[in-house]
Amino acid sequence: MIGLGLPRGFLVTLKNFVRAPVTVQYPDRHVGLFGAAKEAGMNPFRFVVKRPVDSIKAIAGLATVPVALEQSPRFRGNEFTFYEDRCTACASCAKYCPLGIIEIVSVPGKIDAQEGESYKLEVFDIDIGRCMFCGLCVEACPYDALHMGTKFERSTYVRDELIVTLDELNAAEKKPSSFYRPQFEENAFDPYTETVDDHYDAGRHERPSDEDLKKKWVDER
Amino acid sequence: MAIKTQPVTVNLGPQHPSTHGVFRLRVMFDGEEIVDVEPVFGYLHRGSEKLAEERTYTQIVTLTDRMDYVSPMLNNQAYMLAVEKLAGIEPTQRGVWLRMIAAELQRIASHLVATGFLLQDLGALGTPLIYAMRERENILDLFEMLCGARITNSYLRPGGVFMDAPTGFWLALDRELVDIVNTLDELEEYLSGNEIVFSRTKGTAVLAPELLINASITGPMLRASGVDWDLRHRNPYDYYDRIEFKRILHTASDNYARYWVRVQEARESVNIIRQCVAQIEPGPVRPSFDDVPRLIRPPKGDAYVAIEGSKGELGFYLVSDGGIAPYRMHVRAPSLINLTLLRDMLIGGLFGDLFVSFGSVDLNMGEVDR
Amino acid sequence: MDPAFLDNSLWRNIYCNLAGDSAGCAAREYSAGMLPTGMEWLAFALAAAAIIGLFVNGVLGGVIVLIWGERRLFGRFQTRTGPNRWGPFGLLTPVADAIKTMFKEDVVPKDADRILFNLAPVMIAAPALLVFSVIPFGVGTYVADLNVGVLFIMAVTSLTTLAVLTAAWSSGNRIAILSAFRSVALLISYEIPMALALVGVIMLAGSMSLGQIIGAQSIPFILVQPLAVFVFFIAAMAEMARAPFDLTEAESELAAGYLNDYASMKFGIFFLAEFMAEISTSAIITVLFLSGWRGWEPVPSHLWFGAKLILVLFVIIWFRMTLPRLRIDQVLKLAWKGLFELTLINIIVTAVLIAIWPEPTTTRLWIMAAVNWPVAIISIWAVSKLLGTSGYDDTEPDSDAPVYPVATEQIPGSAVHISGVTGPDTQARISSPANSHIEQGGN
């Protein structure tokens, strides 16, 4: 009805005024006294008695607690997770990358327990400064050696530092995203709390038993 | 005594808060009245169509994400339909339902953005924009669950989608659909009876339906003039023929009608998603790699597929020479074509309405310039 | 020395402490006398400097808090948190802003008229500060109690437009000029309803002195003069160029308008002046309509004033956050066709009431309120009818029926149904011109 539109608008804004804010504060969140006490695992009275300085800070609005962002396990982040032991240097990933930013140099001669003789990687560089995290390289990898990562903080002052080398990939924390990796989803793997260090666990198949391996690679030869 | 006046030419953009990207308008004003408008675009040209000529068909999906970056899922869908037509790929059932759900979610998100920014152009200082964006944020969260990215989705693959929805998705979707309706209610409560919005938008930038048809304008802009033209209904692609939905039409063809049509269409999209969820069945989400390999080589020929994008008829034209990459790709970008009536909309209007009318086109510079 | 100004307790405290002027202070039982006799002029100058320093810094401090508070409130209206990072609850954010602003490069455009360009910030800051000189912030806390206080306020606030015009003209920027023209149009239109709205208050109080107007408010005038409050509030928003009347800055159209070419602290001063105007407007509304510092006893008068001020500021911010901007023709129409009539109605009704009951006592004020409210509601309703809201059609079309029929026919070789246009009422709709809103008078 004409004439009531504006007051109705005012009510809507007022309703939103009293709503809890939707802002996600990152990397830390400001808390009041109750929040700080909850974070410390005490009730507020105990908190005030035990930690007076912290409680004054909390009352003054200066206390912060760290925040972990809520992300989907499929989140395509940087810090690719890479298992060198699974990689056969087939370079599918490099061919699939729309930007051609994966550089692979391989030499023959590596003996792998699961795959037998294969190529050994010498260079495996991803220029994530140009990467758009489309995930096509991960989709292309036939051996589940390359996975998207789940982190997203990698700002530097120098572009060259954004080229991730093989050593860095190997040293990085193994928190693979479940993007295009249904096996992680089936196990309800949560990359934000768990890691997958063993490369056998990152694959699509059951982990072979030691006898199987021995039979396959030693006895049959 | 007669005071001598003289029209002034003012350059609005490319750096201007309301140009929806990098767009430039050379406007001649006589006082507050607009005498002449000359749009200048091309500032965001990235040569996507040319780049596509040296990408494989799967890799091009990443380019389509970046065309209309407010509705990447719809771009994905239009492109994949063109690829499927070109290569003769039969999509899988579940894949199609999933991409329809994603596309309708994207349509809601895009209409929310359009509505929010229209009101931002009206000078509402960001409040309704943030309410709209808040809801869009939740839709993007759903996309993150589906495909791991919020804007640069690249969710679709020839014949379906790359991965089935995760377990928590359906519950989250149900909750989100309720939220969307609440937000739309709130936006309407806030604005649909608002006298200032009425007086600012009703009767401004009226375009005759004849003119719109002749300029091949499509989408909410056309439907706001009463022309019943929705490709989902006229030429059902995917499984839209199995869906019952209302076509939203308005007769006024002014800025208000465009706003109204978008909000109602977002509501209708919720309805469509509900029906999709009811009809979806388990199964593979993309054809096996034996049927559709990663590297497809469509036979020589060409294909054009248009879908009802959030901004109008979004078409992809692909020419194949039998190789792994298209010989030529062309995009029928609704934003660009809807801009063609800019002069008719703006000339004779007032400065205050310039960006409102401009915003009511709902254009996206990423798509205009490509 | 003429002791008239010694009525003001602020002045008296400082002046008498310094001078101990026997003629002025002893009579008021107050005399400390730090300076030798014969130095009253020095004491006068020092007292003036102290008072000016106190007020300017007080106002600036208020502005800083307001900037913070406004941004926090904006945040809450938009379901965000607002700035909360720097300092407790983000209180230091405006300080950081100020430092950042100061260290920006001070760019002067090549085509600018340098003298005027540099003068404009001063021109806008001075009147914004001057307004505060007549506002009583509490019992005895004011710089001057002019007997033409209301007139002074009206005169001084209109100076800001001159500064806006100067800034726009001197920066040699067309967008700025457009904005300045809007500003002048706005000022000329809204000055009149604003002044007329105050006539009712002045008639009731029988004085233009703000102190006496507060004295006359045994009940707040917002109850007695609803029409005046309504008009004054809208007109004041327009004078401040705040949403929904922020046509001069119009972020989404003019992109800051006359401020386009200002950078660094010159921009900062415009910014500060804007917020000072917001505070002073709220203070004026508090004084004229909310009975200023009057309140119940144990709570000090300054707190009452502050609380009312914050309330008015909240309402202003609430308005800003809710309302979209009006177009220039609508704004001017509202002033001349709407608010102007309302003020005339208010003046007539108030005059009649005062003619019936001169010397308004509390009871009489209540009776006047009882008369004025129905008058206000009826006249606002009538004027809004006159302004032409009847043209709006808020029923939506039935979207089931195609309104503009499109014939479907099969095009050979295509699955797509293509349209042929056979609308029966095509001609009628095409004839509506693109600029029809001008003929409809801006509806």
Ligand code: SF4
């Ligand atoms: S995520 Fe995409 S862009 Fe990045 S390396 Fe992989 S394929 Fe290339």
Ligand code: SF4
């Ligand atoms: S990461 Fe995967 S795709 Fe890339 S070279 Fe190694 S095995 Fe091949």
